[in-house]
Amino acid sequence: MSATRGRIVLLEGIHQAADSALSAAGLEVDRLDGAVEKERLHEVLAGASMVGIRSRTQLDAEVLGRLDELIAIGCFCIGTNQVALEAAAGRGVAVFNAPFSNTRSVAELTMAEIIMLMRRIPQRSSAMHAGRWLKSVDGSREVRGRTLGIVGYGHIGSQLSILAEGLGMRVVYHDIVEKLPLGNATSLPDLGSVLEQSDVVSLHVPATAMTAGLLGARELQAMKPGAFLINNARGNIVDLEALGEAIDSGRLAGAAIDVFPSEPRSGNATFESPLQGKENVLLTPHIGGSTLEAQSAIAREVGNKLARYGREGATGTAVNLPGVDLPARKDNQHRILHFHKNVPGVLGRMHSALAGLGVNINAEYLQSQGDLSYVILDVDPVDPRVIDNELMKIPETIRFRTIVD
Ligand code: NAI
Numbered sequence: 001m002s003a004t005r006g007r008i009v010l011l012e013g014i015h016q017a018a019d020s021a022l023s024a025a026g027l028e029v030d031r032l033d034g035a036v037e038k039e040r041l042h043e044v045l046a047g048a049s050m051v052g053i054r055s056r057t058q059l060d061a062e063v064l065g066r067l068d069e070l071i072a073i074g075c076f077c078i079g080t081n082q083v084a085l086e087a088a089a090g091r092g093v094a095v096f097n098a099p100f101s102n103t104r105s106v107a108e109l110t111m112a113e114i115i116m117l118m119r120r121i122p123q124r125s126s127a128m129h130a131g132r133w134l135k136s137v138d139g140s141r142e143v144r145g146r147t148l149g150i151v152g153y154g155h156i157g158s159q160l161s162i163l164a165e166g167l168g169m170r171v172v173y174h175d176i177v178e179k180l181p182l183g184n185a186t187s188l189p190d191l192g193s194v195l196e197q198s199d200v201v202s203l204h205v206p207a208t209a210m211t212a213g214l215l216g217a218r219e220l221q222a223m224k225p226g227a228f229l230i231n232n233a234r235g236n237i238v239d240l241e242a243l244g245e246a247i248d249s250g251r252l253a254g255a256a257i258d259v260f261p262s263e264p265r266s267g268n269a270t271f272e273s274p275l276q277g278k279e280n281v282l283l284t285p286h287i288g289g290s291t292l293e294a295q296s297a298i299a300r301e302v303g304n305k306l307a308r309y310g311r312e313g314a315t316g317t318a319v320n321l322p323g324v325d326l327p328a329r330k331d332n333q334h335r336i337l338h339f340h341k342n343v344p345g346v347l348g349r350m351h352s353a354l355a356g357l358g359v360n361i362n363a364e365y366l367q368s369q370g371d372l373s374y375v376i377l378d379v380d381p382v383d384p385r386v387i388d389n390e391l392m393k394i395p396e397t398i399r400f401r402t403i404v405d
Helices: 016-024 037-046 062-065 085-090 105-120 121-129 155-166 192-197 217-221 240-248 292-313 348-355 384-391
Strands: 006-010 027-031 050-053 072-074 092-097 147-151 170-174 200-203 227-232 253-259 280-285 334-341 361-369 371-377 397-403
Touching: 016 027, 016 292, 027 292, 037 062, 050 217, 062 085, 072 292, 085 092, 092 292, 105 121, 105 155, 105 200, 105 227, 105 280, 105 292, 155 170, 155 292, 155 397, 170 192, 192 240, 192 371, 217 240, 240 253, 334 348, 334 384, 348 361, 348 371, 348 384
Parallel strands: 006 027, 006 050, 050 072, 072 092, 147 170, 147 200, 200 227, 227 253, 253 280
Antiparallel strands: 334 371, 334 397, 361 371
């Protein structure tokens, strides 16, 4: 099964910034603006070696089972729940995503919200829409000199830290992993210390068992009176009923929320939340990472990962496969990419097969994960059809391809 080239089908209007890397890797790019319903996917993707999707295309085990030639899936977004990851791994199909390309967009929105909340803009804007002229200095603060508490000092949290310090804020943060503080930020030992010290608390943790309900009534009570809360991370981290009560009682001065426990699947569906109608709460429809810049950065990031996988077989950034990266292949060598069952003896059989053909192995790297092993071999040039025949005879083989040009 030799393959160096192929066709990639990009669904759901993926940004054109993906194309140059894919074309340079020898892939023919076909694109469709919308998602395709499950029943038609195998038709649309027939013969494609790669597919690019966003969040609406569902690639379940049944669909994958009908796409024999597929070697890689690019999720041009952060989430990968729409793909049956284990089923893909079991078929030696690599899945890539773009975890960090919208980091800056989320950090910028958060910074803007901090300023808007501290100047009491949401309530003043809605008053004007209702015909009232609320010109007053009441409660309006500069952000300079105020303390921002960041919970989760990862990609977004640390980027926000830099922006906030640039505007003169004092930054404290808490992360369960030790993180290098940027600028003058101060790491605090626990969530409680962040809540106690901060004028505004911004959450940037992932959705995990530990972060579900991280901010409930007790934690909200532990915040400084008159502080603000921002959640642009995941919907189940904050108890919104409790937040609504803290806002109504005046304990908290306001909030900005971009993510919700249950979010409408489309623009036609109705949205409901206990925070509706509260003037000092900014509500946004999960658009923290939604900017044109992020879309194009995502397209470049995933496009590059797919192109590199096509050209070199690199799985270091795949979300579902053992990570194997070898330096770029030398021109005078062929590269064999081989997925097999993780059982003893397979590598030995591959070595014997190649030795039997008089083929020298110049580089080799293997990684295993669960039931699956992935090995990359750089070998002296040899007719790929001959190698294909030999590898096909190894019963534990799941999928392989040979890159020759
Ligand atoms: P990241 O993985 O780079 O950083 C998360 C940080 O949180 C890590 O440093 C981790 O150690 C820390 N952490 C995990 N559990 C913790 C806990 N219990 N207490 C304190 N720290 C903890 O993630 P990134 O890229 O910064 O994203 C952060 C969040 O933002 C994620 O939930 C992500 O889904 C969300 N997000 C939301 C977007 C939106 O449109 N609103 C767009 C992009 C990301």
